[in-house]
Amino acid sequence: MSKNHRGSGIRxxxxxxxxxxxICGKIDIKVLWEKEINGQTVKVCKFCNAKLKNEARVEARKAKPAAEAAATEAPAEETSAAAE
Ligand SMILES: [Zn+2]
Known part of the structure; x- marks a missing residue:
């Protein structure tokens, strides 16, 4: 199962x-990676595959601290509102 994108496997x-x-519209490039974009499965090159993977990772990272910050901020707002 190794080297899925090289050698005899793609011949x-x-x-x-x-x-x-x-995505990038490069021609004559290996498009062996399938990505779902807006509900459509498209074939993309390894650069776009890596880009999408990185973006997904960054989004996942961003979403987590934001949720935690909201959880810690909410009680603080309640106490300040009660003090006023
Ligand atoms: Zn591409």
Whole structure:
């Protein structure tokens, strides 16, 4: 199962797995990664795959501290409102 995107594994694919990336529009690049964008499954190159992966990671990281901050802020607001 290793080297899914290299060597003999992609030789059997049409055009050796190469095509036009749905995101960056590069032509004749390996498009072996399928990504779901707006409910549509598109084939993207490894650069766009990595980009989407990184964005998802950053979003996941952003979402977590924001939720925690909201949880800690909420009681503080309540006490200040009660003091007034
Ligand atoms: Zn791309």
């Amino acid at each position: 059997s694919l049409p055009a050796h797995g190469k095509g036009t990336c749905a």
